[in-house]
Amino acid sequence: MSTTFTADELNDVLPALNRFALSLTRNEDAAHDLVQDSVERALMKSEYYEPGTNFRSWMFTLCKRLFLNQVRKQKSRGVNVEISDAPQQKIAADAPQDVILECNEMLDCFDKLPKRDRVVLSLIVIEGMKYEEAAKRLRVPVGTVRSRLSRARSRLKEMTAEWAAYRKEPLGDANSAAQIA
Template identity: 45%
Template sequence: MSDMLHRIEPVIPALRRYARALVRNHAAADDLVQDCLERAVSRWDQRREDGNLRSWLFAILHNLAINQFRRTATRGQHVTIDEAHEHEIGQNAVQEQTMIYQEALSKLARLPDEQRAVLLLIAVEDLTYAEAAKALNIPVGTVMSRLSRARERLQQEIEKPADNPMGNVVQLRSKP
């Protein structure tokens, strides 16, 4: 049991980052990681000894997230106003860095799920193509093509002019 904990523990921060990027909610991401760890511990004897532990954990997390997305799409997301945190209800960004961060997340969210997952695993979590392919249960060539398309599409999103270039500037009419 101690060996298992020593092997899993260093991967937890990366799992949390990936989960937060997927579900875009800190509490839901933490729940997803907890479910992933619970499943990994309960099925520890089912993993391959020669396999990569990191990609196995990411595969578990990814599959749990997909199942959660499917349930949410079927049932819809329900949050009572009493359970919602103030930051989840929404507030305007007060610092430029926060606005840039939100814009980057927004552009990332516009990517198709398959492309976003590959991009996050490769670029953020620093998995190899083979590890990402194993985690997503797809061929390495598919990982490479999805990554290429994701990078290209993200570049297009970044270069695209803003929807409202004037921001919140109010146009005033002058008197004739």
């Protein structure tokens, strides 16, 4: 790979590029990483640089585009935080009682399913296996896995619907509720 710019040109622009990266990232380590990524990109894409044009401007454009790409990635992935730096209330929070109840009801329904249904649901839904992987593990055709999964989901949906209907039943008027208590 032949470069169309010299090492001297690159070395001349590095201090300004470092300041520019620092102004973008507002973090010294991140700025150094950004400059390094920019130099790497410049060397890989050197054939796109046109000799005689403003090399500094070309490097700043590379740096800015890399920075914007990183920002877009961070938006979609979220911010990484060391576990020791994270606030404890953000790591674990008490679940509201209704969520705990629903989870327990779902587990009860899951336990009442036939073993075949529990196994196929565990492999595909919980472990995230593909149909083909589950079929190999269960030593059955892929179509069988799909039909078992469909039936298991239907049964689970029926069972949870019964629980939901039970929870939403009215208790009657206040007098009958008082008599129960």
